[in-house]
Every structure is written in structure tokens, then in C-alpha cells.
Amino acid sequence: MAESFSKQDVRSLMKFQFLQGKKPPDMFRELQQVLGKCAPTEQTVRKWYRLFAEGRESVEDNDRSGRPMTATNETVVKKVQELLDDDRRRTCEELAEDVGVSVGSVHTILTERLHLQKKFCKWVPHLLTGEQKMQRTVASSSHLRRFHREGEDFLSRIVAGDETWVYSWDPETKAQSAEWLPAHSPRPQKAIRKQGAMKIMHVMFFDSQGILLNWAVPQGTTVNGDYYRWILQEKLRPAIRKKRPDLLESGVILLHDNAPAHRKHNVVELLSKWGWEVLQHPAYSPDLSPCDFFLFPSVKKHLRGIRFDSVEHIEAACNQAVRQTDASGVSSGIRGLVNRWQKCKDIGGEYVE
Numbered sequence: 001m002a003e004s005f006s007k008q009d010v011r012s013l014m015k016f017q018f019l020q021g022k023k024p025p026d027m028f029r030e031l032q033q034v035l036g037k038c039a040p041t042e043q044t045v046r047k048w049y050r051l052f053a054e055g056r057e058s059v060e061d062n063d064r065s066g067r068p069m070t071a072t073n074e075t076v077v078k079k080v081q082e083l084l085d086d087d088r089r090r091t092c093e094e095l096a097e098d099v100g101v102s103v104g105s106v107h108t109i110l111t112e113r114l115h116l117q118k119k120f121c122k123w124v125p126h127l128l129t130g131e132q133k134m135q136r137t138v139a140s141s142s143h144l145r146r147f148h149r150e151g152e153d154f155l156s157r158i159v160a161g162d163e164t165w166v167y168s169w170d171p172e173t174k175a176q177s178a179e180w181l182p183a184h185s186p187r188p189q190k191a192i193r194k195q196g197a198m199k200i201m202h203v204m205f206f207d208s209q210g211i212l213l214n215w216a217v218p219q220g221t222t223v224n225g226d227y228y229r230w231i232l233q234e235k236l237r238p239a240i241r242k243k244r245p246d247l248l249e250s251g252v253i254l255l256h257d258n259a260p261a262h263r264k265h266n267v268v269e270l271l272s273k274w275g276w277e278v279l280q281h282p283a284y285s286p287d288l289s290p291c292d293f294f295l296f297p298s299v300k301k302h303l304r305g306i307r308f309d310s311v312e313h314i315e316a317a318c319n320q321a322v323r324q325t326d327a328s329g330v331s332s333g334i335r336g337l338v339n340r341w342q343k344c345k346d347i348g349g350e351y352v353e
Contacts, residue, residue: 010040011048011059018052029306042305043087043094061100076101080109084116088179088188116180119187124351126284133349136282140341140349143279147338155334157247158279159212159240160255161205162291163223166318168196168308170300196307200314204322205236206295207247208334211326213239216315225264232270252276255290258283287352288340294333298325 005013010031017027024046031039079099083090092110096103110116128136147154179188201217213236217223223231240247254276256262271278286292302321308314343352 005035005038007061008059010035010038014040014045014048015052015059018049024049032305041091041094043090044097076105077109077113080106081114084114084180088181089177090180110180114180115183117183118178119181119185120178125286128284128349128351132282132284136285136288136344136349139280139282140288140344144338144341144345147341153250154253155337156208157250157253158255158290158334158337159205159207159236159247159252160290160295160334161203161213161236162256162289162296163201163203163217163259164291164296165199165201166300166303166314168198168314169306170195170304198308198311198314200311200318202318202322203231203235204291204295204299205239206290206326206330206333207244208331209244210330211322212236212243214319214322216318219311223261225261225267228261228264229267229270232267237274253279255279255281257281257285257289288337288344290333290337293340294336295325295330298328298330298333 013031013034014027017030022030024042027049028039028042028045031045076099080095083095083098090098092103092106095106095110099106126132177188181188200219201223203213203215203217203223204211205213213231215231215235217227221227237248240252252274254271256278258281261267281288299318299321302324303317306317308317340352344350
């Protein structure tokens, strides 16, 4: 349905919202809800809001006189350069609309005429020491050898789990902050913006077949060793028994990080009693945790840029996002470990992007 909307249809919707007195963030959010992936970018929404505020009535493209401009036209190249000088985060679609040529022509200008490429801000969770890099290399090498011995049976037994905060508002992603820059230039830096004040913690576990557990921690509850043990015993193990009974027989390989709650003696004793193996996970290594490099980003991409006004709304939206992620398939999260172990080994324990 959304695919059938023309540019003029979308602009008419923006004009209607403008006349209702709505601001660009509200307009953008509502268009996303209605049009999904077909919604215009927030920058486009702001552009048309400004035009309407300046008195523009028409939602049609401006008339263009003379011969059509092409990517070989120096005037077009200069115009693209000027637009990028003003805002290097512009997308090919936005540049094409402003200049009046095709998206493909804009991409040709950017890459072949201006010799630019889009670079993302680089973020690392920790400045690794030499010893920590060595530990990451050793662990990755060990896991790779085991995978080569046991193959898919090894991966199919891995259950990855962790806790994450879900906020009432999350800022834009790294991809949204990308800019067109010369190929030789360094990555741009960006200050971290605060997330929403309201938040709720979710504990999630999954394997190569799907989500096993998504548990919202009650407000005011601390996930210490005792509570984590309760989750394992009262929530995760019953979920595995119900969804993956064969996994309990073949033997669970639990992959979680080195948080104090995960290492508490009563947790270790419980896992030993069940015969569950804990896969070695180096310190400061979210890039080697499927929850951090796959599950949580996959879930939260459905929530970014949306503001929630209550804990109940946050939880409901998160649960829906988890269902969407599960329905789209999560096997690549566990299987992605093999490539990450290999890359970590090849680059001497540095972080894997």
C-alpha cells in the first residue's frame, strides 16, 4: 500500500500535518508509522516544513528550463559539492531531488567525479591492552578449532544471553550519522547524546533457531547473582525444555559475558549441576557476543527515533520488536560467531567491526 504513494502524495501528507500545527519530529514519526520504509527522511520532512512555513503552496517539483542536466554537467557536479559542503550527511536520494538528476547519476558524481565515499564514525567499547588482545586471540583460536572439529553441532548447542536497557528514546544509529568525505580523510567524530530518562531492563536468550526468552525485569529489581540464578532456573531452563527439548539432552553451551552476576558462585554451581558448559568469553568483548553484535541492535532498530511516554509502552514496543526480529530469523547471529572469531584472530585481538 505505502509503495503506491507518489512523491506528491507524501508531500501532501506533510502539508496536511503542517497545517495541523505539527512539528517536524512529530511529522516524521507519524509518516514512519504510516509509510514504513517508504517514509521520507527526517531531513526531507524538515525541508518541506521550512518551505511550507515560507509560504509554499505547491507540492509539485519546481519547473526546470532548458535541457535536462546530466552527471557530466559541471554545473550539476558543482551543485552537489555545494550541497555536501552545507551538509555531508545528505543521502543520494536527497541530493538527487535537490539537484534534479537521478540517484544513479548522483552516486556517479560522488564516487567518480568527487572521489568520495561514505565513512561511519568509529566507536570502540574499550581501549584494549596487549594482554586483553592476546586473551581475545587465544579464545577465538580455541573456538575456531572446536568449530572445525564439531561443525554445526557446536553452533547449534550455543545459547547466547545478556541483559540490555531499553530506553524511552534512543538516538540515531551510526549509519544515520554517516557523511560523504574524501577517501583519504579520517572518520568524523560525534558527541554521544543522552538517551531517554525512562528505561526498562530486558533479559534475552536465543540460539540458532530463534528467541528462547525475553524477560522484562520489574522496576526496582537489581539483576544480581541471585536474580540471575532465578531467571536461569525459573525462566530459561523451562523455555528450553518447552522449545528445544533435544538441546537439554545434547548439552547447552551458555555464552554470556563476565558480569559479576554471571560469575557468582551460586550461578556457577547451578550450571555445573545441570551440566551446562559456559563458553569462554574474553573481557571487554561485546563484538564477540551475539547479543551485542546482532540481537540487541536488531531489536532496537525498530525502536530508534520513537519516543515512549511510559514504561508500559516501552515494554510493549520492545516485545513487539523482539517478535519481529524472531520472525525475520536469528540464525545469522550465532553463525556470525565463526567469521568474528576468524577476524579477531587475524587482526591480533583488535575489535571486529
